Amino acid sequence: MDFGYTEKVSALQEKLLTFMDDHVLPANAEWVRITGQGEYPMALIDDLKGKARAQGLWNLFLPGLKADEPGVQLANLEYAPLAEIMGRLSWASEIFNCNAPDTGNMELLHLFGTPEQKAAWLTPLLEGQVRSCFGMTEPDVASSDATNISTSIRRDGDHYLINGRKWFTTGAIHPNCKLCIVMGVTDSDPEANAHSRHSMVLVPMDTPGFSIVRNVPIMNHHAPEGHCEVIFRNVRVPVSNLLGTEGKGFALAQARLGPGRVHHCMRTIGQCELALEMMCERALGRVAFGKHLSDFANVQDWIAQSRVEIDQARLLVLRAAWLMDQKGNAAARVDVSAIKLVAAQLQTKVVDRAIQVFGAMGLTPDTPLPDLWTWGRAMRFFDGPDEVHLRTIARQELSVVRKNLGRTALYYNLPTR
Amino acid sequence: MDFGYTEKVSALQEKLLTFMDDHVLPANAEWVRITGQGEYPMALIDDLKGKARAQGLWNLFLPGLKADEPGVQLANLEYAPLAEIMGRLSWASEIFNCNAPDTGNMELLHLFGTPEQKAAWLTPLLEGQVRSCFGMTEPDVASSDATNISTSIRRDGDHYLINGRKWFTTGAIHPNCKLCIVMGVTDSDPEANAHSRHSMVLVPMDTPGFSIVRNVPIMNHHAPEGHCEVIFRNVRVPVSNLLGTEGKGFALAQARLGPGRVHHCMRTIGQCELALEMMCERALGRVAFGKHLSDFANVQDWIAQSRVEIDQARLLVLRAAWLMDQKGNAAARVDVSAIKLVAAQLQTKVVDRAIQVFGAMGLTPDTPLPDLWTWGRAMRFFDGPDEVHLRTIARQELSVVRKNLGRTALYYNLPTR
Amino acid sequence: MDFGYTEKVSALQEKLLTFMDDHVLPANAEWVRITGQGEYPMALIDDLKGKARAQGLWNLFLPGLKADEPGVQLANLEYAPLAEIMGRLSWASEIFNCNAPDTGNMELLHLFGTPEQKAAWLTPLLEGQVRSCFGMTEPDVASSDATNISTSIRRDGDHYLINGRKWFTTGAIHPNCKLCIVMGVTDSDPEANAHSRHSMVLVPMDTPGFSIVRNVPIMNHHAPEGHCEVIFRNVRVPVSNLLGTEGKGFALAQARLGPGRVHHCMRTIGQCELALEMMCERALGRVAFGKHLSDFANVQDWIAQSRVEIDQARLLVLRAAWLMDQKGNAAARVDVSAIKLVAAQLQTKVVDRAIQVFGAMGLTPDTPLPDLWTWGRAMRFFDGPDEVHLRTIARQELSVVRKNLGRTALYYNLPTR
Amino acid sequence: MDFGYTEKVSALQEKLLTFMDDHVLPANAEWVRITGQGEYPMALIDDLKGKARAQGLWNLFLPGLKADEPGVQLANLEYAPLAEIMGRLSWASEIFNCNAPDTGNMELLHLFGTPEQKAAWLTPLLEGQVRSCFGMTEPDVASSDATNISTSIRRDGDHYLINGRKWFTTGAIHPNCKLCIVMGVTDSDPEANAHSRHSMVLVPMDTPGFSIVRNVPIMNHHAPEGHCEVIFRNVRVPVSNLLGTEGKGFALAQARLGPGRVHHCMRTIGQCELALEMMCERALGRVAFGKHLSDFANVQDWIAQSRVEIDQARLLVLRAAWLMDQKGNAAARVDVSAIKLVAAQLQTKVVDRAIQVFGAMGLTPDTPLPDLWTWGRAMRFFDGPDEVHLRTIARQELSVVRKNLGRTALYYNLPTR
Structure with missing residues (x-):
């Protein structure tokens, strides 16, 4: 260690x-x-x-x-x-x-792309010549349960015909964005279970039928590259645009999410460090009731709590990254759920405290705090809402205990009956 | 009762x-x-x-x-x-x-205005013909301690000369807004204590030197009527525009804030009720992992906690209103601090839960939730930050106990030494 | 109002x-x-x-x-x-x-007792000559779901034969305790639903087969009157000892719990006021790092939060009492769940803060704080765990919203599709 | 890494x-x-x-x-x-x-003891032949600020004369306890600052004038080895019983606390793991409202939160241990404050959830939960209350930021004025 x-x-x-x-x-x-x-x-x-x-x-x-x-x-x-x-x-x-989402998309193409797909998309992405987006979340169903995803990807001869609506498709209005990887229901095997019905398909963004409805603001923040609502209306792509295997969409999604979540979480740690540093600077510089804010015990408590929470979260993220390196992404699945949960809640907590130390200025775009908070709040949904991660972690914990039931028996002090 | x-x-x-x-x-x-x-x-x-x-x-x-x-x-x-x-x-x-802020301004004019001031401003305000704004918070100092307010209102013959910068001046860009009541330092009495140095003055918004810098977004939300940053640069108004007495600005501010805070708080209660109702509707309508969200125990906990928190907050606000009616605004000063504190924190809590039940849609302007949350977060500063209200309440509590020290002595079980 | x-x-x-x-x-x-x-x-x-x-x-x-x-x-x-x-x-x-539990028992006897039962038990209870206990919670099942209660009350000719084990039977070792009202399964009607299978029976404590196993300490606190584990082993009482009607045990329990919970909650409010007063006295009297504890902003925050939480809780309890007086106990069922939830959590919160201000002394029996905390923690189970009350409140809220689905529709800002 | x-x-x-x-x-x-x-x-x-x-x-x-x-x-x-x-x-x-406290005492003797002191005390302690206690906390002052410690250690010829009262002296009634290391004010240098006035002295427990007043229960728990209140009344020991140097008591205390706190914290982690495992077992085994408790989303949330909190706390403690190994105890001072803070709060949180899953049984001595909770609550004072650690961490954070003021300037989006 x-x-x-x-x-x-x-x-x-x-x-x-x-x-x-x-x-x-x-x-x-x-x-x-x-x-x-x-x-x-x-x-x-x-x-x-x-x-x-x-x-x-x-x-x-x-x-x-x-x-x-x-x-x-x-x-x-x-x-x-x-x-x-x-x-x-x-x-x-x-x-x-x-x-x-380009990093995740590059990983997908790197892991599952055909040589043609790699030449067409991975190389220009690695060169930074184009950008890409990822169509996952849908407005009409509870995406917390990803099996609810219902965009239709129907085989039609040598093509797929895609119909559906996605939102929070990040990067879609970036000027260089050329590719959308879309997740939908292929349903070639009507007997397949709920986790084997989805596939991923590469959709060049100039394909007829693909359109961007709007850049959906997140808590009133308009991201320059967009978190977009997009429509697929009879979008037709050749079957060679299938990524990986039909029905393996969830497996691909899992592969994609591990490192991507680590990145998200570490960026969050960086943002929390920034917010903490700003909070300290502000506290050192402002005076109320004859004292610097940094001398008030409640402000000190916020600073100290932020420090210990950030440090703990960073360690958890780094351990998850280490585990992925050691054992592979699949082995770290629950650990990745844990860091996603922890990081998102950390950001809202730490930034909220920073805002409070800033006073009303912390509400304004003169500081990065509103956007940091906004992003933190949104993170509690991106890559799955908190509740899905809590459920994943709890089920894992329970399954371990279930295999060892009774191990705590000798710790009890039960009276004889 | x-x-x-x-x-x-x-x-x-x-x-x-x-x-x-x-x-x-x-x-x-x-x-x-x-x-x-x-x-x-x-x-x-x-x-x-x-x-x-x-x-x-x-x-x-x-x-x-x-x-x-x-x-x-x-x-x-x-x-x-x-x-x-x-x-x-x-x-x-x-x-x-x-x-x-017109209600508060009308109360100020009603209580402290001269007949001429009432005729010029109170009547058209009561008739709804014009609107008004209130210049209190300043960007350059910690307004949590209101004695920090530093806009200068200097006597110059028969006029006041006003210089300073305010922000979060609500309503200033409303098309009908004609009057700004501004709080600043008059300092006619150099011996006056920190709470007797400020005054309020009526400034018609077409007075030269008064200008609106921008409508400051709050957490990226642009209010249509504006929470504006405004500048007073050598703004000159006749001394007859003084509201009440010189040096009594804080006393006027206190008079203004009582009922205004009750209104704020009750509007918050209404918004929390809306958020709770939306949360329930959404929970009843969405399915994840084979169950309606309303059947998940954690969602039920959020609903129930919201209900009991709202009910308690409403009772506290109503009691403060009752106390003001019975004993006057001054007697309810600490009670008003309490409701302001409680209501602002309630709104962020309840709306946050509603957002979580909504999923990503709760982040979008398709629902009122982002604006409700925004407003709740901002309320934790408007009319004084939480920490000022906590301090007020604590000092009152301590002063009561200080007068009765030792009253708990017989509840102890001290061993004989 | x-x-x-x-x-x-x-x-x-x-x-x-x-x-x-x-x-x-x-x-x-x-x-x-x-x-x-x-x-x-x-x-x-x-x-x-x-x-x-x-x-x-x-x-x-x-x-x-x-x-x-x-x-x-x-x-x-x-x-x-x-x-x-x-x-x-x-x-x-x-x-x-x-x-x-005598107050609740007296209410039961008052409402449902026969003239003979009243003469035998209600009168001496009202005179304060005897005390009584109530056998409800069982160690072997999750009593949070009261239909789990499994003590057997079997009809045997003109008698009931009672077998089972109860715990947290308060007051059983009080020197004057003469009567135990026991709740169990009568099951005379095998078709009855889960809420119509239980009955209450009066058991004089000198009946053979009734025995007290132990006074169960609660968080290591031994109540002088006892929270006892008791056994019914072939306890035989005449059928005339049935309280009310067979199968109506839950209805009686509900009738019993309303006012009893209000009492519990108001006693809690009193205990929280005591803890707050002690916290203030201690904060005023102790010095650390050159300041009185009462001058530290974090201690002030605890005091102020305690004040507003106590005041809100008291109002909620009083409103529930008022509702019971106005509309009857049944109409206030959900309100009573709410106050039980709020009061129990209040006590642990406020007393915990008081302990923290006291320092290590707050852990000792020299102060009432450990017992107040102990009792508060236990209250989160007595009369039903928090989770049951949360569930009750949520289901009520959801049922109201379900009847008015769509009422929030015009508050949305949905884009046209 | x-x-x-x-x-x-x-x-x-x-x-x-x-x-x-x-x-x-x-x-x-x-x-x-x-x-x-x-x-x-x-x-x-x-x-x-x-x-x-x-x-x-x-x-x-x-x-x-x-x-x-x-x-x-x-x-x-x-x-x-x-x-x-x-x-x-x-x-x-x-x-x-x-x-x-023997581990800490052995470290003190190992680091600062004279050969005679080591022979007399360290060897038998290392052999497990005797036990020892440590007299630090005092009932009459706020020990959160350790400079308040007032037990008098007065030089009298070749002896020290010790007078004072200590409590929470752990282990004093253990049958093998023979030595008390006591901290008090020597004050040989009247000009010394508040942190250079205290010394530590070895007091054999059979020295006349030393007496044990009582084993103070902690939240009603009587530790078998005792957390005792002890009195020093004209206790006379030779000056050769001084540990280390006069006036260096705080330096010794710091040296003692580092590893000791790591041990405390890791034991806490173990206790939290036990509580979590018990919580899972109980949730898997109990049924309410037709479902196992482990299937309720709120119980799952508690399990998952406990898991991520324990994992983070363990990492923080291990990192502090690593830092002590790498850079020495002094370099890890703030890190040790952080783990002490985190661990104590973790234990009360996790055990509280376990109690709630257990229902009323969790309040009883049939399970270890009351003692685990008790100990966790007490830990929030042992080795310094939470607030002292928060203060230490905050001051460190602020001092780092103070040296780099302005480093966040380019992250702001200030409008030109």
């Missing part, structure tokens, strides 16, 4: 922090200005992407690629502390080609 | 509910459409105001007016359950001329 | 407080000393009972008795504030013949 | 678990029986100690001893998972000579 970062990781952290300080943060005001006008700052982004790639800070997220593919080869445990650094700024991950 | 509404109140509740159902709610979609385009739906509002006034549903909030002034004469305890009904819809109060 | 106590109630409060100060509290040290030796201080109790009865402070709890029965006739709403006063001291209620 | 236990640790875990199953747990009923009679089961304990030592499971806690001293040499990180196993049973640590 060892709780220190390796030298390799420490060096990458240092390099990434320096890049953020030297190049990304100084561009933030401009990014805010342009997106505030409803535009996507492609020139700014492309410039920074070029610089990052030149420094080798590129595709840091993807373990197990062939050596001749672009980017650094890192384990999940090595990537996690870097995701934390990028996470502090909402738009930084794209600079390093490490942004969701 | 009697927990039933009087017949008079029950009849008014019935009448108001009917009016809401018949006239206001059917107009909501249109209101949403127009404000969504960045416009203020004056025609729609004016039409409904006419209908409401014709039915006598007008100025329900203002106790103690002379009989010849327009509107119904109600005690705080009578008005509270009506505010609850109006509160369910963000824009409904204006229809009945019962909206903040 | 009126939140003031009537003159009648205020006078009784004053009288009871004076009696507590003059007679009961001065005897507390002696009561602690005697019970600390494992004895029950009957002489001390009897002396105080005589004094209380002489002042008319007797049987304050029982509404609706005939005028010629001993004691004052009070409504639930009138009794509640008196129960609060008695509740501050664990053993005070007995002085006024207002202690559980 | 590596989250796996080493082979050495895994082997020790296995060995210790086997010993617990084979020898300790089978003796628990007898231990409960004997201590229930108010006696200390020395024969039982001694027999098990002999067996444990024969297997080399002895003095596992003490890092850095000379090779010729008895016991295994383990780092904190290696010992922690073993403390977790012992912690599941309140009395198990003594079997392995790993019990508080």
Whole structure:
């Protein structure tokens, strides 16, 4: 057991922090200005992407690629502390080609894509030339139970015919977004159980019948790249666009979600660290009733609770990343549920405290706090609502205990009857 | 002791509910459409105001007016359950001329205005011809401690010269807004203690030097009437625009806040009832893992907790209203702090649960939930942050116990030493 | 609506407080000393009972008795504030013949007893000559679902034959305890539904086969009067000992629980007030890091939160009492669940804070805090665990909404599709 | 970074678990029986100690001893998972000579004792021949601020004269307890600051003037070895009994507390694991309203929350142990505060949930739950109350931010003014 970062990781952290300080943060005001006008700052982004790639800070997220593919080869445990650094700024991950949902989509294509699919989509994604989105959540059913997903993917000769409605399809209005991976019901095997009826299909976004309805604001926040509501109306793609095997959609989804959730969670840790640091700065700088806010015991309690909660959450995430590296994504399924649950609730808690220390300013877009809070609240749904993760963890715990029933018997002090 | 509404109140509740159902709610979609385009739906509002006034549903909030002034004469305890009904819809109060901050401003003018001030401002406000705003919170200091307020109101001959910056000035961009009541430091008496240095002055909004910087979004929500940042730059008004006495700004603020906070709190209760009702409807209608959400014990717990928390909060608010009616606003000062604290925290709790039951839809503007949550979070600052109210309540409690020290002595079981 | 106590109630409060100060509290040290030796201080109790009865402070709890029965006739709403006063001291209620479980048992006998049963048991109970206990909870099943109760009450000619095991039978080792009312399965009608299979029977405690196994400590606290585990082994009583009708045990239990729960809850309010007062006294008297504890913002927060939570809980309890007086116990069923839930959780919260302010002394029997906490934790089970009450409240809420489905429709802002 | 236990640790875990199953747990009923009679089961304990030592499971806690001293040499990180196993049973640590407060006392003697002191006390302690206690907390002052400690240790020629009162002196009534290490004010240097006025002195418990007043129950729990109130009345010991240097009492206390707190926390983790396992077993075995408790979503939530909270707390404790091993106890001071805070609150939370799943049985001594809860509540004071640790953590956090003020500036989106 060892709780220190390796030298390799420490060096990458240092390099990434320096890049953020030297190049990304100084561009933030401009990014805010342009997106505030409803535009996507492609020139700014492309410039920074070029610089990052030149420094080798590129595709840091993807373990197990062939050596001749672009980017650094890192384990999940090595990537996690870097995701934390990028996470502090909402738009930084794209600079390093490490942004969701493309990272997950690249992993899917890497693991399950045919050579043709890889050539068409994985390579340009790895090069950062295009972006992609992922159509999962649906407005009309409780997606907490993913078997409710009902978009129809019907075989019609050499094609699939896709009909359905998705929302919270992140990235769909990004100017470079060209591909949507969609999850739906194929139902070729009418006897299949509820977890073997779904498949994933690659849909180029210029396919007729695919349309973006709107960029759905999340708690009134309009993401520049969009969390979109999209419609598939008689969308027709060749059967060669099937990703993996028919009926294996859930298996693919699971494969996709493990590392993606670790990334999400580590970005959250970074955001919570930022919120805590801002909270401390504000508390040190404001005076009420003759004292600095930092001298009030309740403010101190919030700071200390945030510190211990963040530290614990980070450790849990890192252990999950380590477990994935050691035993594979499947073995870490429950651990990944745990970190998703913990991280999302952490963000709402810590940012809420920061807002309270800021006073009314914390409600305003002058600070990143509303967006951090917004995102934290939304995270309690993304990749499954809290309740699904709680259920997963509890069922695992109960199943372990069920196999050892009676093990606590000698701890009781029962009177003789 | 009697927990039933009087017949008079029950009849008014019935009448108001009917009016809401018949006239206001059917107009909501249109209101949403127009404000969504960045416009203020004056025609729609004016039409409904006419209908409401014709039915006598007008100025329900203002106790103690002379009989010849327009509107119904109600005690705080009578008005509270009506505010609850109006509160369910963000824009409904204006229809009945019962909206903040005008209600508080009308009370101020009613209590402290000169005959000329009343003629110029109170009458048109009571008639619903103009609207007004209130400049209190400042961006540059911790307004939690109101003695930090630093806008300068300097006597200059027969005029006051006002310089400063305010934000969260609600209503300032409403098309009919004509008056801003501003709080600042007059400092005519350099020996005065920190609570006797501030005054309130009436500033017509067309006075040169007064300008609106922006409508500050609250958690990314842009209120149609605005929570504005405004600047006073060498704003010059005659000394006759002083409201009440120089140096009595805090006393006026206290007088203003009592009933206003009761209104706020009762509107919150209404919003929480709406959120609870929506939560139940959603839980009854959605299925996950083979069961309706309403059959899951954790969802049931949220519903039940919301019910008992709302009921308790309502009783506390009604008791504070009753106390104000019985003993005056000053006697209820700590009780008003208590309801403000309780109501704001209630709203974030109940609405958060509703959002969780809704799933991702609860994050979207398709439901009122984001705005309800936004407003609840902001309420934890409006009229003073939670921490100020907690402090007020604690100090009162401690001062009572201090006077009776030792009263618990006989409850101890101390061993003899 | 009126939140003031009537003159009648205020006078009784004053009288009871004076009696507590003059007679009961001065005897507390002696009561602690005697019970600390494992004895029950009957002489001390009897002396105080005589004094209380002489002042008319007797049987304050029982509404609706005939005028010629001993004691004052009070409504639930009138009794509640008196129960609060008695509740501050664990053993005070007995002085006024207002202690559980006898109050509930007297109500049962009053409502459902035959003239013979009343003569044999109600009269001596009202006179305070004997005490009684109530056998409900069973160790071997989840009593949260009361239909699980399985003690057998089998008809055998003119007798019932009772077999089973109960625990948390309060008062069974009180020196004057002579009667146990036991709940069990009669099952005369094999077709009866789960809620019509149980009955209540009066069992004199000297009946052969009835035995007390032990006084079960609650969180290591041994109540002097006992929360006992008792056994019925072929206990034989005449059929005339049936209380009410066969198969109506649940209906009787419901009738019994309403006022009893109000009493419990008001006693809890009294205990929470005591804990809050002790917390304030301690905070005012202790110094750490150069300040009185009462000057630390976190301690102030605890005090203020306790105040607002107590006030809200009291109002909810009083409203439930009022509702029972106005509409009957049955109409207040859900309200009674709500107060039981709220009061039990309140006590653990407030006392926990008091303990924290006390420091390690709060863990010791030198203060009443451990027993207050113990009792609060146990209350979360007595009269049904929290989860049963949450379920009851949620189902009621859902059933109301189910009848009005769609009522929130116009509050949505759904986009046109 | 590596989250796996080493082979050495895994082997020790296995060995210790086997010993617990084979020898300790089978003796628990007898231990409960004997201590229930108010006696200390020395024969039982001694027999098990002999067996444990024969297997080399002895003095596992003490890092850095000379090779010729008895016991295994383990780092904190290696010992922690073993403390977790012992912690599941309140009395198990003594079997392995790993019990508080002797472990801390042995560390003190090991680090600061003179050769004579070591010969007299450390050797017999390491051999398990005697036990010792530690006099720190005082009843008359707020010990949360340790500078309040006021027991007087006055130089009188070649002796110290000690006067004062301590409580929560653990172990003082253990039959083998022979030594009390007492902390008090020496005040030889009247100019010394508040943290340089205290010293520690070794007091053989048969010294005249030392007496045990009582075994103070903690939340009504009487520990068999005692948490005692003790008096020093003109206790006279030679100056050679001074431990370390005069005025360095706080420095010694800090040295003592680091590893001791890690042990406490890991034992807590073990107790929480036990409570969680019992909760799951109970939930799987009980039926209410037609379902097993384990199928209710709220019970599942408690189980899952307990799991993620325990896992996070364990990681935090292990990291603190690792840090102590890497950088020394002083460097880990704030980390140790963090684990103490987290562990104590964890125990009350997890055990409270277990009690709730158990129903009323969870209140009884038939289960270990009341004692586990009791201990958890008390832990919120032992080694400093929560508030002191929160303060320590916050001040550290603030001091780091203070050195880097402005680092968050570029994350703001401030409008130009």
